[in-house]
Amino acid sequence: MSELLGFGVLQLKRLITAKKISAKEVFNYFLERIKKYDRQINGYVTVCNNNDGKLPIAVKDNFCTNGIRTTASSKVLDNFVPNYNAEVVDRLLTNGFSIIGKTNMDAWAHGSSTETSDYGATKNPWNLSHIPGGSSGGSAAVVSSYLAPAAIGSETAGSIRQPAGWCGVIGFKPTYGRVSRFGLIAMASSFDCPGPITLNTEDSAYLLSILAGKDNKDATTIDKPAEDYLSKLSDREPLTIGIPEEYFNEVQKETIDGFEKTKQVFKKLGYKFKKIKLISPEYAISVYTIIQRAEVASNLARFDGIRFGNNKSYFGFEAKKRIMLGNFVLSAGYYSAFYQQAQKLRDKIKADFVKVFHDVDLILAPVVPTTALKLGEFEKYPFFGELIDKFNEPAAIAGLPAVSFPTGLDKNNLPTSLQLIGNYLQELKLLQTLYAFEQETKFFNVIKSGFKKWK
Amino acid sequence: MEIEINNKTYRLVLGFEIHLELATKSKMFCRCPADWFGQKPNTLVCPICLGFPGCLPYPNEKAIEFTYKIALALNCKINSEFYFDRKHYFYPDLPKGYQITQWNRPIGYSGYLNLLSGKKIRITRVHLEEDTGKLIHRQGKTLVDYNRAGVPLVEIVTEPDFDNLEDAKEFLENLQLIFRKIRVSTANMEKGSMRLEPNMSLAEVKPDSSIDLPDYKVELKNINSFRFAKKAVEYEIKRQVELIKQGKLPDQETRGYNEDKGITVSQRKKEEALDYRYFPEPDIPVIRINKQDLAKIKAQIPELPIDLAKRLIKTYSLSKEKAVILAKKSNLAKLFETVLKRLKSSPAVKQKTAEKIANILINSRVKLNDPDEIIKLYTESIKPASYDKTKLATAVKQVIANNAQAATDYKRGKESAIMYLVGQCMRILKGQAPANKIKELLIKELNQAK
Numbered sequence: 001m002s003e004l005l006g007f008g009v010l011q012l013k014r015l016i017t018a019k020k021i022s023a024k025e026v027f028n029y030f031l032e033r034i035k036k037y038d039r040q041i042n043g044y045v046t047v048c049n050n051n052d053g054k055l056p057i058a059v060k061d062n063f064c065t066n067g068i069r070t071t072a073s074s075k076v077l078d079n080f081v082p083n084y085n086a087e088v089v090d091r092l093l094t095n096g097f098s099i100i101g102k103t104n105m106d107a108w109a110h111g112s113s114t115e116t117s118d119y120g121a122t123k124n125p126w127n128l129s130h131i132p133g134g135s136s137g138g139s140a141a142v143v144s145s146y147l148a149p150a151a152i153g154s155e156t157a158g159s160i161r162q163p164a165g166w167c168g169v170i171g172f173k174p175t176y177g178r179v180s181r182f183g184l185i186a187m188a189s190s191f192d193c194p195g196p197i198t199l200n201t202e203d204s205a206y207l208l209s210i211l212a213g214k215d216n217k218d219a220t221t222i223d224k225p226a227e228d229y230l231s232k233l234s235d236r237e238p239l240t241i242g243i244p245e246e247y248f249n250e251v252q253k254e255t256i257d258g259f260e261k262t263k264q265v266f267k268k269l270g271y272k273f274k275k276i277k278l279i280s281p282e283y284a285i286s287v288y289t290i291i292q293r294a295e296v297a298s299n300l301a302r303f304d305g306i307r308f309g310n311n312k313s314y315f316g317f318e319a320k321k322r323i324m325l326g327n328f329v330l331s332a333g334y335y336s337a338f339y340q341q342a343q344k345l346r347d348k349i350k351a352d353f354v355k356v357f358h359d360v361d362l363i364l365a366p367v368v369p370t371t372a373l374k375l376g377e378f379e380k381y382p383f384f385g386e387l388i389d390k391f392n393e394p395a396a397i398a399g400l401p402a403v404s405f406p407t408g409l410d411k412n413n414l415p416t417s418l419q420l421i422g423n424y425l426q427e428l429k430l431l432q433t434l435y436a437f438e439q440e441t442k443f444f445n446v447i448k449s450g451f452k453k454w455k
Numbered sequence: 456m457e458i459e460i461n462n463k464t465y466r467l468v469l470g471f472e473i474h475l476e477l478a479t480k481s482k483m484f485c486r487c488p489a490d491w492f493g494q495k496p497n498t499l500v501c502p503i504c505l506g507f508p509g510c511l512p513y514p515n516e517k518a519i520e521f522t523y524k525i526a527l528a529l530n531c532k533i534n535s536e537f538y539f540d541r542k543h544y545f546y547p548d549l550p551k552g553y554q555i556t557q558w559n560r561p562i563g564y565s566g567y568l569n570l571l572s573g574k575k576i577r578i579t580r581v582h583l584e585e586d587t588g589k590l591i592h593r594q595g596k597t598l599v600d601y602n603r604a605g606v607p608l609v610e611i612v613t614e615p616d617f618d619n620l621e622d623a624k625e626f627l628e629n630l631q632l633i634f635r636k637i638r639v640s641t642a643n644m645e646k647g648s649m650r651l652e653p654n655m656s657l658a659e660v661k662p663d664s665s666i667d668l669p670d671y672k673v674e675l676k677n678i679n680s681f682r683f684a685k686k687a688v689e690y691e692i693k694r695q696v697e698l699i700k701q702g703k704l705p706d707q708e709t710r711g712y713n714e715d716k717g718i719t720v721s722q723r724k725k726e727e728a729l730d731y732r733y734f735p736e737p738d739i740p741v742i743r744i745n746k747q748d749l750a751k752i753k754a755q756i757p758e759l760p761i762d763l764a765k766r767l768i769k770t771y772s773l774s775k776e777k778a779v780i781l782a783k784k785s786n787l788a789k790l791f792e793t794v795l796k797r798l799k800s801s802p803a804v805k806q807k808t809a810e811k812i813a814n815i816l817i818n819s820r821v822k823l824n825d826p827d828e829i830i831k832l833y834t835e836s837i838k839p840a841s842y843d844k845t846k847l848a849t850a851v852k853q854v855i856a857n858n859a860q861a862a863t864d865y866k867r868g869k870e871s872a873i874m875y876l877v878g879q880c881m882r883i884l885k886g887q888a889p890a891n892k893i894k895e896l897l898i899k900e901l902n903q904a905k
Contacts, residue, residue, distance in 0.1 A: 062509075063509070064507075064508060064509045070508070072508070077508065080508070082502070082507070082508070082509075083502070084502050084507070084510075086509060181509075181511060182509065182510070182511050183509040183510070184509050185508040185509045186508075186509065188737075189737040189738050190737035216513060217511060217513055218511050218513075218738075219511065219512070219513050219514065219738065219739045219740060220511075220737075220738060220739070220740055294734055295737060297732075298541055298543060298552070298553055298732075298734070300552075301543060301545070301551065301552020301553055302506040302507075302508070302550060302551045302552050303508075304545070304547075304552065306547055306599065307505050307506070307507070307550065307601075308507060308508070309508075327732060330543075330732035330733075330734055331730050331732055332730045332732075335732075335733075335734070339734060
């Protein structure tokens with residue numbers, strides 16, 4: 001059945017509808033592949049073997065799944081089996097999906113490498129001595145090695161876009177509040193966004209149309225129905241893309257090459273380009289770190305082991321560090337110096353984007369300064385995630401939608417990537433632009449060569 | 456209340472923090488039933504109120520409406536745009552490790568409530584939050600019941616405007632009446648739906664009779680009745696007087712009341728005060744209420760007991776004691792006013808009449824709800840020694856003639872119609888004839904006319 005290799009969610013669905021293959025066979029196909037390859041990649045924390053004849057999808061292990069252990073890759077929740085589903089999971093199940101497994105992540109989503117997982121690091125399928133990125137590293141790795149036709153990740157600041165970029169697949173972070181956070185184990189509540197990691201644009205559009213929309217269980221969801229992104233994919237208006245020069249400092253040469261190549265493709269497709277000025281992403285690092293740590297410290301206070309899970313002695317080093325720093329920035333006498341200042345700057349960053357989106361429709365920028373780093377690199381930097389994700393943090397701080405996609409390979413045969421950032425609720429524009437690019441380039445065959453290794 | 460200590464005069468400075476559980480159907484941030492009292496432990500819980508991973512708060516609109524109602528009833532300034540904050544501390548009965556409350560933008564602030572004497576008690580703030588679970592200590596073990604966790608709770612804070620316990624009692628009882636009257640809470644102290652935390656100190660009175668707030672404040676906790684609140688404050692006054700006598704300034708601290716021993720015990724000193732690390736609750740966006748909705752809520756607030764009592768005193772020259780009792784039970788006050796309007800007694804006898812009617816209403820062992828019945832009781836109570844039979848006969852004839860419908864009703868067998876006619880005769884005779892005689896004569900007349 002190797003002819004299935006690389007088929008996305010919708011492509012599989014079409015095969016099933018045409019009775020070329022049964023959903024049960026598809027599910028088994030992925031179970032077999034997981035059995036064969038996941039020992040090397042370690043993309044899954046839990047694999048769900050009960051094949052109920054529905055389309056398989058992988059879900060990051062910080063989404064609560066009724067009856068399926070949910071750990072957020074922390075031993076604190078080693079024995080935690082929720083009796084409720086995250087809204088995202090509920091929507092997938094009602095739309096004919098079945099969870100094939102829970103993917104590995106940085107414990108509590110604290111990190112950008114998936115190495116802080118209490119269940120071992122996930123390896124980058126492109127090169128097993130490299131990291132997949134994170135925190136949704138498991139989700140990106142299982143999609144790029146085709147151990148799932150698509151996966152759901154979550155992003156606080158870069159946790160979808162960055163691992164998708166490093167694993168050579170598509171990572172979509174919607175507008176904050178576009179997709180419900182109910183049942184997503186909170187990292188930093190004012191940033192967290194669930195989103196799909198996929199092999200192609202139509203799957204992103206399809207999954208987003210299922211996931212997006214108001215949820216009465218999440219008061220921060222936007223009261224606007226999801227659009228039928230899929231049917232409007234090939235509609236396209238002439239758009240202007242902004243290039244922020246602040247986002248190209250200290251960026252790896254091959255990523256810049258990918259950018260030039262991508263720019264030419266878009267030009268050919270009729271897109272216009274314009275230089276824009278944005279607040280330097282360097283400021284985003286401190287704003288993000290302060291607010292995120294404060295929310296992390298608060299959100300982890302419930303894990304006391306009284307009602308569920310293990311007690312606080314099971315927290316790893318990274319979580320403990322974040323709790324300490326978060327409580328520090330909120331404590332009396334420091335609140336106004338740190339937390340309040342950070343909130344003020346957050347408002348400025350939002351306003352800065354809003355202003356720029358008067359002039360341009362989308363922004364094109366790198367996702368990460370480099371391609372995937374080697375295992376163990378993160379330990380050298382106390383704020384590894386915050387630094388590596390500096391190009392992802394501004395949009396996360398502002399709550400804007402963005403999508404990362406592959407643009408080529410570097411000299412070590414690791415994927416390079418770029419991201420498109422859109423204005424609030426402009427998911428459709430992002431998808432249409434990405435789709436046009438995909439039609440033209442097939443992402444320079446990066447996605448395809450990713451899973452070819454894992455025949 | 457002023458106390459002489461070492462040749463100096465001290466005055467009691469007393470304020471209150473009041474917690475009120477709202478009588479909403481469901482809890483504040485989930486849809487579990489809120490009526491927790493007496494239920495089997497941990498049966499009114501869900502992943503949200505238990506603070507399970509990934510669960511989010513979804514605010515209860517009714518609770519928000521009730522809080523606005525309370526703030527408006529207490530003459531507060533209103534924040535028509537507000538948000539919640541997280542208040543952090545660790546305690547096993549607090550599921551999330553923080554309480555969702557309001558810090559910077561309470562729903563109501565700078566309000567007041569007048570006492571009957573006209574003294575104004577200032578309300579600092581009225582805000583909405585969630586209740587915690589309950590710890591049960593049994594056989595050396597501690598158990599947690601989360602049924603109460605997440606029940607909507609309103610906190611009302613007063614300025615330290617009381618200098619005596621009588622005013623405090625009047626204020627608190629009045630507050631309880633208001634909560635019941637505007638139907639936002641059962642305000643039952645024994646069941647914990649209204650809880651008091653007095654805070655107090657003793658301040659030196661200056662020659663011009665003013666005071667400066669002293670450098671300390673003692674907060675009292677664990678109080679579940681007015682009686683215990685009074686006892687706790689009284690004990691504290693004694694304790695603090697003793698310290699001041701010895702030349703010591705009492706410590707700023709939180710003390711718990713031990714009802715068995717009738718004493719207060721230190722729980723937490725100022726140096727041990729918690730840092731709650733407040734910050735705005737990111738899981739709930741800013742909530743706005745528009746002018747129309749606010750006006751609708753305001754329109755639902757009926758005449759409050761204190762205003763009713765004041766009006767009864769003013770309009771009917773009723774004594775303060777009786778006015779307060781009637782105002783507590785607004786249906787009695789309503790009957791009282793109906794009866795007095797019917798009797799329309801001359802101003803000269805007004806006060807006497809009002810007092811007597813009030814007496815009948817207050818002292819009746821059975822539930823009264825028929826004004827005629829009350830008029831009858833009243834007439835009997837004044838028992839005139841003699842009455843003018845001619846006037847009575849004229850009145851009876853006149854009433855039958857003027858109330859043909861009631862007369863017909865009676866003749867057709869509607870016995871109760873007779874009491875109406877009795878009342879009408881009473882009015883004409885200004886109560887100067889016994890009701891039984893009137894009734895007798897009425898029946899005779901009506902039967903003859905058959």
